[in-house]
Amino acid sequence: MTTLSWERARDLAAALACVPAPADLPLSEAYGCRLAEPLRALVPVPGTDVSAMDGYAVCGPPPWRVTGRVLAGGVPGQGLSGGEAVEIATGAPVPEGTWSVLPYEVADAADGWVKGVAARGRHVRFRGEDVPAGAEVLGAGSVVTPAVLGLAAALGHDRLRVLAKPAVSVLVTGDEVVFDGLPAPGRVRDAIGPMLPGLVAWAGGRVSGSARLPDGAGALRDALAQVEADVVVVCGASSKGPADHLRAVLGDAEVLIDGVAVRPGHPQILARLAGGALLVGLPGNPFAALGAAVTLLVPILGGPRRGEMSALAGAVSAHPRDTRLVPVRRGENGAVPMGHDRPGSLWGAALAEALAVVPPGWEGGQVELIELP
Incomplete structure (x- = not known):
């Protein structure tokens, strides 16, 4: 399969964006969703004089x-x-x-x-002075904010009919990955797992489950067979090294993207599993995983696709064939590169407000800024 350009990969992911489905959720799970039907008062407020x-x-x-x-x-x-x-x-x-x-x-x-x-x-x-019983207080499509949750509770609701956010299951792979404490020589702390829930929520989804897997095709195959989610994110098995088994276990899946011409984040995968769920394979290096997630995962979840245009106020070298994603902050004279942008480091991204999209062979001029949460 031919490696896609960054622009084509992002457009393809956006075309496959999950459509939120109506669901009755408890108030504790409805935050950030949109109402699937108008919110009405089940009781008057106040309920008596x-x-x-x-x-x-x-x-x-x-x-x-x-x-x-x-x-x-x-x-x-x-x-x-x-x-x-x-x-x-x-x-x-x-x-x-x-x-x-x-x-x-x-x-x-x-x-x-x-x-x-x-x-x-x-x-x-007086009874019903603030809100009469049966009154429509918010229309369908309204975002469920903290104030909306409080209002719904005051109006007698325990659950809300909302457009549920796509469910995302996260599988973090790697024998070298540890999940707490200080890593021993040859081991690394998991940086992608802690990063994804916030990124997923910002993009419009929710992490419905996660698992930690050792290297090996068997463990990954078994985990994929048990996952129930709209989107599955596999972290650290998308490259072509001896410990990268994602391609080998996809089986009947339809591979839609196998590699994107972007740095960091080139070895990323998008596939449709036999059951219909989408699978996003992210590289194991943290900044590369962030770049791949912005390219594929965020558009799939309905997150922002197009950003503002800006000049770059700092020296940036373009790659001759691949798009570069460069951490930047806005400045008076344009977007200022933060540096610290090697694939294995999130330092630059942590300092940044956005990722500047530097096209192949870029020689100056404005570039797109992709907002970071």
Whole structure:
């Protein structure tokens, strides 16, 4: 299979972008999704007439005899008659017959009596005043933000009908990879596994599972057979070395991309598995994996494809045949290269705001900037 240009590979990945499917998710899993249907109030807010202030619920003109107390979550007790009051907390249900609530700040209370100026209806939040029962508060397509989650809960929802984010399963391979502590000589810490969940979430997906695999075709084949996800990301087995077994276990999969003319990240793979899921193979070097993920994984998940154009405010050498992805930060005179951009190091990417796309043979002029999360 012919190695694709970076532009062609990214366009092909975008053409295969996952289409979010409607799903009923608990509130704890719905953040960042879009509503698949309008959000309606299952209950009125407030659910009953409640006090908007700490003070006294009063009935009739002053003075008022204080007959009891009502706290938030309590019951209002008997209704009030003219000349009666109850001490009341913010959010507590007002007794039947309440004219208004007199705040502590303006109340003159002594010996079981209270007086003051209280306009009728003042400082009472009436049932359904904020949101009537059945009201449509947000339309389909709205993004589920933290405020939306709080609103949905207040309106009586435990679950939301949303367009679920594509599920991504991550398989990290390599006998040399360790996942905690200090690596011994000849070993390396896994840098790709910790990087992917944030990248996936930013691009519009969610990591639904992950596994750590030793080198070997058998372990990888077994893991792929058990994965249930929209997209499978295999880290560290996409090259053609003796420990890279991804191609050997693809079997009936349709290989769509086998290598992209980009540096870093040349040995990347895109395939469609027999069950329909897409597989993205990333190189084992961390910055190369990031470059490959930006090329294939991000567009598949519906993430941003096209960036702004900018001049480069620093020396950058173009590759004669491959696109280069260069970590940069925006400056007054253009994008400033961060350096530290070898395939095995994320230092430059950690300093950067974007990746500058430097075409093959580039001799100056503006380049595209791909935003980094």
